[in-house]
Amino acid sequence: MPEARSLVATIARFTLRQARHSRLIVLAGILLVLAFVLTGLAGAVALTEHDAVQAVLLAAGLRAGAVGLIALFAVSACLREQDDRTLDLVLALDAPRSHYVLGKLAAFALIAAALAVACALPLLLWSPPLAVAGWALSLACEAWLIAALGLLLAFTFRQPVTALAALVAFYLLARGLDALLLLARDPVFVHEGPFRTFVESGIALIAWVMPGLHRFTNAGWLGTGGFEPALLWPVLGQTLVYGALLAAAAAFDLYRREF
Amino acid sequence: MRLPARLAAARTPTRSLRAVPIGVQVVFALALAAQLLWYGLAPAPGSERRALPPAPPESLLRVTAFGEPAALARAGTLWLQYFDQQPGDSVPYRELDYARLRAWLERWLALAPASEYPLSLAVRLYGQVSDPARQRIMLDFVHEAFLQAPGTRWRWLAEGTLLAKHRLKDLDLALRYARDLAEQTEGMDVPYWARDLQILLLEDMGEYEAARILIGGLLASGEIEDPREVRFLERRLEALSQEGRRDGTAPRP
Numbered sequence: 001m002p003e004a005r006s007l008v009a010t011i012a013r014f015t016l017r018q019a020r021h022s023r024l025i026v027l028a029g030i031l032l033v034l035a036f037v038l039t040g041l042a043g044a045v046a047l048t049e050h051d052a053v054q055a056v057l058l059a060a061g062l063r064a065g066a067v068g069l070i071a072l073f074a075v076s077a078c079l080r081e082q083d084d085r086t087l088d089l090v091l092a093l094d095a096p097r098s099h100y101v102l103g104k105l106a107a108f109a110l111i112a113a114a115l116a117v118a119c120a121l122p123l124l125l126w127s128p129p130l131a132v133a134g135w136a137l138s139l140a141c142e143a144w145l146i147a148a149l150g151l152l153l154a155f156t157f158r159q160p161v162t163a164l165a166a167l168v169a170f171y172l173l174a175r176g177l178d179a180l181l182l183l184a185r186d187p188v189f190v191h192e193g194p195f196r197t198f199v200e201s202g203i204a205l206i207a208w209v210m211p212g213l214h215r216f217t218n219a220g221w222l223g224t225g226g227f228e229p230a231l232l233w234p235v236l237g238q239t240l241v242y243g244a245l246l247a248a249a250a251a252f253d254l255y256r257r258e259f
Numbered sequence: 260m261r262l263p264a265r266l267a268a269a270r271t272p273t274r275s276l277r278a279v280p281i282g283v284q285v286v287f288a289l290a291l292a293a294q295l296l297w298y299g300l301a302p303a304p305g306s307e308r309r310a311l312p313p314a315p316p317e318s319l320l321r322v323t324a325f326g327e328p329a330a331l332a333r334a335g336t337l338w339l340q341y342f343d344q345q346p347g348d349s350v351p352y353r354e355l356d357y358a359r360l361r362a363w364l365e366r367w368l369a370l371a372p373a374s375e376y377p378l379s380l381a382v383r384l385y386g387q388v389s390d391p392a393r394q395r396i397m398l399d400f401v402h403e404a405f406l407q408a409p410g411t412r413w414r415w416l417a418e419g420t421l422l423a424k425h426r427l428k429d430l431d432l433a434l435r436y437a438r439d440l441a442e443q444t445e446g447m448d449v450p451y452w453a454r455d456l457q458i459l460l461l462e463d464m465g466e467y468e469a470a471r472i473l474i475g476g477l478l479a480s481g482e483i484e485d486p487r488e489v490r491f492l493e494r495r496l497e498a499l500s501q502e503g504r505r506d507g508t509a510p511r512p
Binding site (some may be wrong): 025096098110181207208209212234235238241242244248251252255256257258 | 272275280283293294295482
């Protein structure tokens with residue numbers, strides 16, 4: 001068991017080193033500065049609720065940026081390991097393949113947490129610390145889930161463009177799931193027809209296996225809407241359940257791969 | 260190599276399901292079951308009725324469009340159309356802020372001037388509300404939009420005129436629109452029924468003399484070349500003369 005833990009930790013350390021070498025920190029810094037400047041302009045023209053406007057816009061921009069960064073990193077890191085045969089060396093070790101997945105997910109969790117903390121710091125200028133902490137925790141969960149999905153898709157598709165396209169589509173669908181579900185429940189389509197039935201039942205079916213990211217990292221928590229710690233329970237629960245599912249699916253896929 | 264063989268060669272080799280340890284299979288099945296359970300037990304998405312937000316400046320929308328103002332306008336018009344159908348709820352038109360609604364319609368029309376969608380919504384959707392004040396806001400929007408491009412938007416003012424007459428029961432307003440419709444589309448390819456709406460309105464208002472003068476003037480001017488329109492106007496003139504004789508306002512032959 002200690003050896004297994006050691007291998008997981010080694011893979012995690014190696015992934016963290018990959019993150020450092022891929023200039024993820026520099027990119028995160030650029031993201032922070034850009035978002036800060038752009039939302040600063042928007043805040044400057046706000047006639048009222050200046051703090052809320054600034055915080056909400058900055059949070060929404062940072063959320064998208066942080067998720068985009070970690071998705072790019074996760075997919076590219078996993079594909080690079082496959083391409084330069086580093087993965088072959090790891091799999092040749094006398095250890096289960098699932099340890100590779102666990103090591104990766106552990107490193108992604110640390111990177112997601114670091115990104116979330118970095119994104120949360122400037123928000124403290126305009127929002128109460130409790131709301132910012134809740135937002136950051138939710139962002140870390142969301143970023144980790146997306147990184148785990150990136151790991152799975154990198155093994156499934158083995159092509160950066162396909163993997164990233166699938167990831168973006170998945171993310172957008174998961175973010176807009178609530179609106180889609182409500183539309184399916186109370187249809188507003190003007191035209192009747194087979195397409196409508198197909199879309200409605202399709203959405204309802206897909207929702208069962210999608211994470212409810214619409215409940216995550218709501219920028220409104222930082223504005224006038226207010227934040228309640230209870231809002232984090234669904235976030236943590238969904239992270240636990242869907243994280244386990246993604247990890248199991250990635251391990252499942254990895255075991256079946258012939259390298 | 261044939262295509263199926265090439266595809267098979269390109270496919271990543273996979274090992275059988277037996278290569279996956281039973282533990283991983285169990286974890287996967289449990290995690291999938293947990294996800295299905297989580298979704299099944301999660302509360303259904305709720306909805307809360309939102310007010311229509313104020314329309315941003317046109318310049319800001321143009322920036323947001325990233326060079327595709329027409330596409331943004333189309334999407335925005337659809338969003339506006341379904342705003343009353345908020346997920347899980349339905350907002351009656353009477354509760355919508357029509358001043359904001361008008362501002363949104365103006366923005367989308369400005370971004371895609373060739374589109375008639377906002378005008379159609381104003382007349383056929385929002386203009387049908389049973390609230391005269393709100394109807395007037397929509398009609399005023401259509402009227403102003405018509406004045407900007409009479410040649411392409413005449414049909415909406417024509418519909419607006421009928422709306423003002425039949426739903427709003429404001430014949431003076433309808434007549435004003437009908438007059439603008441006739442004056443602003445002079446020499447343009449607009450059907451006579453639309454241009455001659457003012458005559459019908461004058462009849463409805465009992466202004467037979469004014470209607471007769473108008474028709475007589477139109478026929479005498481020689482502007483009307485379409486024989487069907489000439490016939491239509493002659494018939495109206497005849498009918499008006501009979502009405503006038505009954506009223507005692509028409510000159511006796």
